[in-house]
Amino acid sequence: MRYVDNKAEDVKIAYIGGGSRGWAWGLMSDLAMAGDMSGEICLYDIDHEAAKANETIGNMYNSLPETLSKWSYKASKTIGEALTGADFVVISILPGTFDEMESDVHSPEEYGIYQSVGDTTGPGGVVRAMRTLPMFEEIAENIKKYSPDAWVINYTNPMTLCVKTLYRVFPEIKAFGCCHEVFGTQDILAKMASVLFGEEIKRKDIKVNPIGVNHFTWLTKATYRNIDLFPYYRQFCEKYKDGCTEYVDPEWLKGFHGNAHKVKIDLFRRFGYIAAAGDRHLAEFCEGKWYLESPERVESMLFHLTPVWSRKDELKERLQKSKRLLSGEEELKIKKTGEEGVKQMRAILGLGDFVTNVNLPNRGQIPNLPLGAVVETNASFTSGTVTPVVAGEIPKEIYPLISRICTQQEVLSDAIAERNIDKIFEVFANDPLVTCSLCEAKELFNKMVNNTKAYLTDYNLGG
DSSP states (O other): OOOETTTTEEEEEEETTTTTTSSHHHHHHHTTTTTTTTEEEEEEEEHHHHHHHHHHHHHGGGSTTTOOOOOEEESSSSSSHHHTOOOOOEOOOSOOOOHHHHHHGGGGGGGTTTOOSOSSSSSHHHHHHHHHHHHHHHHHHHHHHHHHSSEEOOOOHHHHHHHHHHHHHHHHHHEEEEEOOHHHHHHHHHHHHHHHHHHHOOOGGEEEEEEETEEEEEEEEEEETTTEOOHHHHHHHHHTTHHHHHHHHSHHHHHHHHHHHHHHHHHHHHHSSOSSSSSHHHHSSHHHHHHHHHHHHHTTTTTOOOHHHHHHHHHHHHHHHHHHHHSSOOOOOOOOOOOOOOHHHHHHTTSEEEEEEEEEOOOSSSSSSSSSEEEEEEEEEETEEEEEOOOOOTTTTHHHHHHHHHHHHHHHHHHHHTOOOOHHHHHHHSTTTTOSSSHHHHHHHHHHHHHHHHOTTTSSSOO
């Protein structure tokens, strides 16, 4: 890497999961718009043909008239080849297939347990973690071997446990986890403030203090030009206690990812702090009878369960889109994603300071959660450093909710590191969503583990 005329050139990015038909395309588009960076992206994927397809698509961006920077894309046959000399490592993988995820999400329904996402917490999140974390142990070992000085950006869920594993295996790693869930809450606050103050206000204008764990992050402060937005948000929640559809795209609301913010509004009215994630995620961290008791309860709260068949259909469409892009049948377009990975890279390279929310080990930024636990707060990005911002203590009103989840994640991390099935089950059975009897929980756990056993070869499963 070198600097010429205030530009970073010859930057190398290793993309683990580089055959992705989602995150990878978004990163390509964002990089094409970064006029002060250029270099090489090495795409590594266990599906090498998928990485090869993305190599072609990535290089196609260089010929678009809107492109501000040129990047050379290359599919790497080995992870060592991809990582060697990397300045940044991006991790975005699907642990297993959607068949395994189908079991994660839908097997619990036989026991009256419903999950709206199933990739972070709940019974699905536990079993997904069982197959994901051994993969991250291997990734961490390879980063330690081939690119120990690289900055590592993780997008894979379960976010908290993935980042925790990277640091457990390679304590000196420079890794953080990125999630866009807080952005949606900032967008709502920006729209609310725009109406209140009669001017166009954007997400970046809303300054917040996020605190908590990934997908269960809360805001203890929210301001616009030093104006405290909490009193206005309280009025907003009273006005829209039955859900807010006024600021929501009707088509998005109909989709499986859509919601009318009714869960976060209800949580604010109950606890006095702003729950800052999508309703589908927030609901899964709460007691199972609160919002996910039944499909009818979910419908009444104006969000959706996300069936895995819909993810399979989306994958089929993305595969078809890949073919159309490669054949020229569909025109490649640059579209800003709203993600902040490229902004974070730029700041680390000294091309502009930046503050945003990320997932990092707790070094005291949340004093009343365990040190070393991965937590989500703001962090300051500047030349060569990422420094967590002290968010303060979690308020007592929401502390029991967050501390339970954080502690369970810590126990699960240790249990998976030890490959201790009995300890993993205890976390599974103690999850807020697991509302069945202990006997039924054990039966469900065994079924779910059996359904994903092809990815659990280093566990002693018995039988």
